[in-house]
Amino acid sequence: MEERASYQKGKDAKEFAIGIDIGGTNTKFGIVNHRGEISNKGEIKTTDYKDLDNYINALYKQLTPEIEEVGGMEFIKGIGIGAPNGNYYTGTIEFAPNLQWKGIIPIAQLMTDKFGVPCTLTNDANAAALGEMMYGAGRGMKDFIMITLGTGVGSGIIANGQMIYGHDGFAGELGHTTVIPGGRLHWGTGLKGSLEAYASATGIAITAREFLDERFKEESLLRNTPHEQITSKTVYEAAIQGDKIALDVFEYTGKILGLALANFVMFSSPEAIILFGGVIKAGDLLMNPVRKSMEENLLPIFQNKVKLIFSELKESDAAILGASALVWELKKEKEASES
């Protein structure tokens, strides 16, 4: 809370950042102040713009009246973008499988050219971690790991109070680390036994289908849904009604996720792991086995120390907030290098 308060003083009082969340389907944006309050939200359909220049022109057209409303471009300190495969160092989106722009896309440069303010880019999970550090559950923490459990599993790592981008800007792909060598084939990457293959919403649905096949003699509420239509939500709804197979799916998922988290803890020794995304709606059904498995797989010096907490940001706002946080980060770096 201290950080928040200090931002309201002096020249920071009327400064804004534009946060943009580029997703495969939609692009959401908002104008954000230092307190993490989003005004002037909007969105366009990413899929409507095969041509990148048209896309940027559309964003500019949509954002211009919003920018006027907060006082004009002179109050906009910069633009932050969270995007799949966004490279912080180069400002490029590189070979993003879910976007229609192929190859290496110099999006930050194009945005700067169009808007006339600095633009910074990172991947979506890193942006979420920055947002959490600045406005959410990570406030005041210098070491935490953010894990996003949605259709996929993303992550962002904060250590020594800084985002870990690594040598080439792609650090923190924890969803793709192997937890079960030779395990489940990942539908997209071709890797075997990666965390995402089990702990994503997609992975949970696959586990449910596998359990239903293996235990074909056993009754389950999940059999009321056609096999291919089972989602992690179906599993959750069956589990809260006490369905044994559905409960076992969360037990199994939690065991694997907890093991992976233990490995992450022994890597960077975070104060907390912050979880985010649709899958965490399962609450204790998932978190109880996660916590148990994590503690079991930790060295004693790490046991019963690491907080497992949920994001404090609204899911609909988090991506925009996180992206906007890049702007203040950039500003801090600049001030530090100028002083």
Add this chain to the structure above:
Amino acid sequence: MEERASYQKGKDAKEFAIGIDIGGTNTKFGIVNHRGEISNKGEIKTTDYKDLDNYINALYKQLTPEIEEVGGMEFIKGIGIGAPNGNYYTGTIEFAPNLQWKGIIPIAQLMTDKFGVPCTLTNDANAAALGEMMYGAGRGMKDFIMITLGTGVGSGIIANGQMIYGHDGFAGELGHTTVIPGGRLHWGTGLKGSLEAYASATGIAITAREFLDERFKEESLLRNTPHEQITSKTVYEAAIQGDKIALDVFEYTGKILGLALANFVMFSSPEAIILFGGVIKAGDLLMNPVRKSMEENLLPIFQNKVKLIFSELKESDAAILGASALVWELKKEKEASES
């Protein structure tokens, strides 16, 4: 090389750090200049001193004439210690299983009281990583991971040009991360399937014994050595003579180590992984399968980028150099906070 050169100018020309490597059996020390040259080495037997005060008095007595030789205490900027379970933040050695001093030992404070200069402590593998960054294969790198493959498996992680200590000072216990869930029971920690259980010298010897038992009909040079006397060195010597079982031991070890390294790469995206310790004497016998397995388990965006290199420091000097590097690190931090 640039960093080295700059240290020789002006007031830095005659500054020294004391580096101390506390091991279970021996304690080695040396006086180190900014260029990483060790003068005035010495050692005492750690096991000779059940009483910590006697131990510190013995170190003081041994070091005093050495300190005089470089010009006296006024030229000593500080003391750096590498020790098992050394906590950087608190300066304490905590519950180290291989040392006879039990519980939490405030060694840095006791050393400062005795010598009258600042004393900084970290664990031995972190010290090795610092030494590598300052004087060895990590010079000029901002992101690398150091893996020590000896009796155990240790690690030190450098990201954004800084050592990652984590929230409580114990980050980088990569030897204890799980690679094979439910796998080999670790003789000391009780964890199952940890990297150290396979990739340490101890683990390699266990694998050899297991292979000899499983493939009892197959001839092997390893059968010339009594079962319990087989070490990683025995395996290496048999492997270079083309022994099939010995070669398979390195293949198996390399596959597991490579998988673990891929996970580490997807965590912090290092420029290089620097390997150190007795096990790397196996050279390509180990490294070829390591590299192959690492690349196979990486996402494409990480493939064929990460250097796998060996330490450039003499094994006998590395621990002292690494410990001494803590002193210059501390100094840098101080200068930064004072400016």
